[in-house]
Amino acid sequence: MTAKQLNLKTAPGHEVLAAAGKKILRPSGRGATETLFTWVDFQPGDTVLELAASFGYSAIALAQRYGVKVVGVEKNHESVARARTSVEAAGLSDRVDIREGDIFHLERISEQFDYVLGEAILSMQSGPGKAKILQGVGDRLKPGGQFLSHEMLAQGARIEALNRELATTIRVNTAPLSEVGWQAASEAANLTVQQHQTGPMALLNPLRIAQEEGLGTLLSLGWNLLVHPLMRQRILAMRRVFTEYGDDLGYIILRAEKLNDSLKG
Template structure:
């Protein structure tokens, strides 16, 4: 199916990067997600609710690698339709489904889950938005279930950094410090059992190669080189990340519903 053309000046950063060919859009990349999944210790048949599942790529990979059942919710109907096509192509319709839904309306999602997964979702929300989503996460977890989170970390709460990020990615950016991320979960009634932190290298060559491979990285570079407006947005984001590299990182955490 055809995809809607993006307005390069106003489109959110993650959509711009995806249009350029980037598949791994989390601040800590594939390695940080693997850290998170190791902490989760999935068992075959576990149920996972993924927030903002987009085209279903991560849900499909998770189901195949760990033999779990994944329900993804995605607000954009076009993305849901693409995800459903991808699920059928991957032949995992018995393990994966992506449905239309809003991360602020998790009470409308039926059932409880062993895990709820959110990667690079909460960073883009206001404090009130974070609190609402986390409350919904807790309510969708089975007692003893786990919330798995991978988000942007900031060393100090600096208004100018958040403003620079928001300007570059065209979406509200409100990363938290280590203590603030833990407190946000605990305020929602989730007990953080473990968390790890590291450098944010979303657009560094080293992380690009690890996340996308040589072919994917070259495809991304070619798309940027041959599309001036796309290149301008990517370079702007990369510059902001570089300017504040000492203050930005990633955090992955595993929090339990008692």
């Protein structure tokens, strides 16, 4: 979606960033996700469910790199169409299936998977919303299957103020949890955290953008901020919050395993 198609005043922050040319919308960029993937042993033929697959970039990369089969669920019709075109162009129609659907209704997907991947999805949900999605994740995992997550982290005494600022600037009910909070939310859905790591937020770090997305992306972002005043206002407001709350805001990656039903209790 381009800046001309988007209502820059009201659109969620991630859509504004994408319209500006940002390709990686994870809290700590590509690096933390790469670390997350070192914690698992993907094998050819393993099955992965990706939440909010967007344009299919991650699904395609996973299939190409590891030989896994990926089902991506995405709510936006235009994104689904674009992702399917990219999958076909990559010659991966036999291994990547992008489906139009709602992550709040994962019960509509009949299969169970070896892995479920979610990045920067749960942070933008309310408490009940997080619980609903995580319950769906647990239901869609095979016994012993693993949930791989990369989310925003909020910690310290200013969490409530931080969440208010994030909701105002990002235009969604953004509510990242603390380290303990994310582990507890996972455990409540019968997902036992096996590994996790935390670190600083790097979503709008210019050096990180240049390193991971290329100088061309950084220059394109700069140009779009220059020629689109509303876009500049929205993105600089997000950057201000990230900077002001730099000691309280970060990322968390975690790997959680679904317990075998016989081991519950």
